[in-house]
Amino acid sequence: MFKGILIEKDDDAGYRAALKEIDEAVLHDGDVTIRVAYSTLNYKDGLAITGKGPVVRRFPMIPGIDLVGTVEQSDSPDYQVGETVVHTGWGVGEVHPGGLAEKARLKSDWLVPLPEAFTPRQAMAIGTAGFTAMLCVMALERHGVTPDDGEILVTGAAGGVGGVAVSLLARLGYTVVGVSGRPEESDYIKSLGASEVLDRADFTSPAKPIARERWAGAIDVVGSHTLANVCSMMKYRGVVAACGLAGGMDFPATVAPFILRGVTLAGIDSVMCPRPERLAAWQRLARDLDASKLEMLSSEIDLSEAISVAADLLEGKVRGRVLVDVS
Numbered sequence: 001m002f003k004g005i006l007i008e009k010d011d012d013a014g015y016r017a018a019l020k021e022i023d024e025a026v027l028h029d030g031d032v033t034i035r036v037a038y039s040t041l042n043y044k045d046g047l048a049i050t051g052k053g054p055v056v057r058r059f060p061m062i063p064g065i066d067l068v069g070t071v072e073q074s075d076s077p078d079y080q081v082g083e084t085v086v087h088t089g090w091g092v093g094e095v096h097p098g099g100l101a102e103k104a105r106l107k108s109d110w111l112v113p114l115p116e117a118f119t120p121r122q123a124m125a126i127g128t129a130g131f132t133a134m135l136c137v138m139a140l141e142r143h144g145v146t147p148d149d150g151e152i153l154v155t156g157a158a159g160g161v162g163g164v165a166v167s168l169l170a171r172l173g174y175t176v177v178g179v180s181g182r183p184e185e186s187d188y189i190k191s192l193g194a195s196e197v198l199d200r201a202d203f204t205s206p207a208k209p210i211a212r213e214r215w216a217g218a219i220d221v222v223g224s225h226t227l228a229n230v231c232s233m234m235k236y237r238g239v240v241a242a243c244g245l246a247g248g249m250d251f252p253a254t255v256a257p258f259i260l261r262g263v264t265l266a267g268i269d270s271v272m273c274p275r276p277e278r279l280a281a282w283q284r285l286a287r288d289l290d291a292s293k294l295e296m297l298s299s300e301i302d303l304s305e306a307i308s309v310a311a312d313l314l315e316g317k318v319r320g321r322v323l324v325d326v327s
């Protein structure tokens with residue numbers, strides 16, 4: 001038995017998450033068993049724990065798409081007992097039991113060794129959100145956006161993906177403008193490296209097909225009208241990396257920015273990201289992320305607080321990244 005959060009669903013008691021003693025039989029097949037040190041709370045974990053989104057597809061389920069921990073048992077030649085490993089994505093916390101428990105059993109193909117540049121705690125301060133922010137930055141680079149091209153917009157800047165994206169871009173020499181619905185977090189977003197912070201309300205009305213050109217690149221975590229407005233404001237041949245749906249799954253836009261301004265919309269998925277790109281993104285995080293900024297944008301809670309903080313996260317009350325101390 002080990003301690004963790006368990007999500008159960010049945011006709012009598014409905015959908016529920018609770019901190020429990022969990023039987024090892026709940027774990028699924030995998031060739032590496034891990035003693036979890038830290039997990040995190042991402043937006044998707046908030047949806048899973050509260051049941052507000054159809055994230056969990058098998059029950060009972062341990063949520064937690066991210067984890068870092070020590071290998072306790074291994075049938076894989078790639079990982080030895082005692083080694084520290086990091087996991088993000090791959091449907092863990094959705095269809096395969098995840099990191100918000102003292103023990104996890106995962107497939108070795110999903111793991112990456114802890115990058116030397118990071119402590120286990122720092123790796124989780126990054127987690128899926130930070131990893132996704134790095135994938136977004138790499139997409140802008142792949143499509144040729146350089147610091148000389150102009151300003152880069154980051155939406156949801158007080159959140160997890162947004163905060164890491166602002167920090168990374170600023171460190172790489174880009175001029176970054178954040179968008180936030182929380183004016184009280186403007187100084188925090190500027191301290192991460194943004195030169196200016198715009199009001200979220202300026203982006204939530206239905207978008208015009210084309211608006212005044214401003215952004216050379218953009219990272220959007222919000223979707224819906226916000227993504228449509230961002231696309232309409234891109235400079236000629238600008239690039240938008242779209243990774244989120246915090247404002248909605250829809251995309252009420254026209255093709256005008258794409259066919260009149262040659263704008264590129266780059267979709268970002270962290271879950272099934274192939275291993276070579278995964279390793280490359282962690283190497284880039286090790287090189288390009290300022291560890292002092294990482295400390296500023298993360299807070300830490302215990303496993304016992306994870307259920308209530310998950311609800312806060314979905315209500316947009318949480319700043320930056322949330323580390324969960326599982327040990």
Ligand code: NDP
Nearest residue numbers: 043132156157158159160161180181244245246247269270
């Ligand atoms: P957070 O909750 O930490 O951040 C989301 C931020 O979005 C909030 O802090 C808030 O920023 C803003 N926001 C929230 N609700 C709204 C709204 N209704 N309208 C406009 N802005 C809003 O979540 P994460 O950073 O963990 O994730 C962000 C998004 O990215 C989520 O949709 C998540 O599912 C997605 N994601 C996708 C991944 C992928 O692989 N594609 C991987 C990781 C995340 P502020 O207060 O500053 O306005």
